[in-house]
Amino acid sequence: MQSGIVSRFAPSPTGFLHPGHALSAGIVALRAQASPGGRFLLRIEDIDGTRCRPEYTAAILEDLAWLGLRWDTPVRHQSQHFAEYRAALDTLEARGLLYPCFCTRKQILAEIAAAGGAPHGFDGAIYPGTCRSLSHSERQARIAAGEAYALRLDIAAACQQAGGWPLGWHDEHHGPQTVTPALLTTGFGDIVLARKETPASYHLCVTHDDALQGVTLISRGEDLLPATHLHRLLQALFGWPVPAYAHHRLLADAGGERMAKRRNAQSLRDLRSAGATPAEIWTGVGLDPAAFR
Numbered sequence: 001m002q003s004g005i006v007s008r009f010a011p012s013p014t015g016f017l018h019p020g021h022a023l024s025a026g027i028v029a030l031r032a033q034a035s036p037g038g039r040f041l042l043r044i045e046d047i048d049g050t051r052c053r054p055e056y057t058a059a060i061l062e063d064l065a066w067l068g069l070r071w072d073t074p075v076r077h078q079s080q081h082f083a084e085y086r087a088a089l090d091t092l093e094a095r096g097l098l099y100p101c102f103c104t105r106k107q108i109l110a111e112i113a114a115a116g117g118a119p120h121g122f123d124g125a126i127y128p129g130t131c132r133s134l135s136h137s138e139r140q141a142r143i144a145a146g147e148a149y150a151l152r153l154d155i156a157a158a159c160q161q162a163g164g165w166p167l168g169w170h171d172e173h174h175g176p177q178t179v180t181p182a183l184l185t186t187g188f189g190d191i192v193l194a195r196k197e198t199p200a201s202y203h204l205c206v207t208h209d210d211a212l213q214g215v216t217l218i219s220r221g222e223d224l225l226p227a228t229h230l231h232r233l234l235q236a237l238f239g240w241p242v243p244a245y246a247h248h249r250l251l252a253d254a255g256g257e258r259m260a261k262r263r264n265a266q267s268l269r270d271l272r273s274a275g276a277t278p279a280e281i282w283t284g285v286g287l288d289p290a291a292f293r
């Protein structure tokens with residue numbers, strides 16, 4: 001049997017979809033459609049219980065169906081799989097790659113200010129590593145006392161264990177990419193992989209699921225290109241396969257800014273209630289409406 005491309009669209013239900021999402025989903029669906037035996041998966045990335053809402057999940061499914069998209073079932077909802085992400089965290093923990101961090105955001109900012117600033121990584125200021133050097137007994141005592149903590153990845157130790165440097169991956173639009181320990185240390189530092197209110201982070205869950213679901217092509221907006229360097233490290237640590245990547249252009253809104261939910265980009269629902277048709281949405285994002293009938 002021929003096995004074609006396995007692609008996926010993986011939105012987070014933190015708001016309504018906008019045309020930028022239609023572009024992403026459309027590109028992914030077309031790639032699967034063009035590949036004999038190809039599959040288009042839909043995954044709801046609803047791990048952050050503080051920001052995700054079931055009504056947004058329902059709206060995502062409805063908007064995508066309205067656009068004429070059809071996906072493989074069942075849809076994976078990450079919030080139903082915390083035990084699997086916990087098991088992945090346990091593996092990293094058993095290998096000595098995670099440590100509990102008790103710092104509040106305020107403490108981290110104060111520490112950075114006292115040090116005269118901190119280098120900026122892809123996701124903001126790099127964590128200064130305060131809790132990395134706590135002793136085992138202090139960690140145990142603070143956990144036993146009920147202090148809240150996050151689990152951070154010891155990036156230097158992780159790079160050491162991963163081996164095989166430099167790690168590579170290929171992007172169809174951006175060419176060959178090289179990941180080095182220096183890039184990960186300055187780009188991410190000891191990132192958070194779990195916290196109390198979000199028991200597993202985006203980076204861990206997305207990489208875990210792409211491997212589990214046998215995804216062979218990851219197409220998503222180019223704002224996520226830097227994150228892929230970190231995902232490549234996780235793949236190396238877990239021995240997961242490395243898919244092909246295609247980080248595509250982002251759509252700009254009328255003001256020339258990148259379309260984003262948090263900037264209140266006009267949603268597909270708003271456009272639809274204003275009378276827009278699916279064909280107009282596809283044309284608007286530069287895809288051929290005929291492909292989605």
Ligand code: GLU
Nearest residue numbers: 010011012045206220224
């Ligand atoms: N859930 C992520 C988001 O909505 C996208 C994940 C991905 O495509 O890798 O931004």
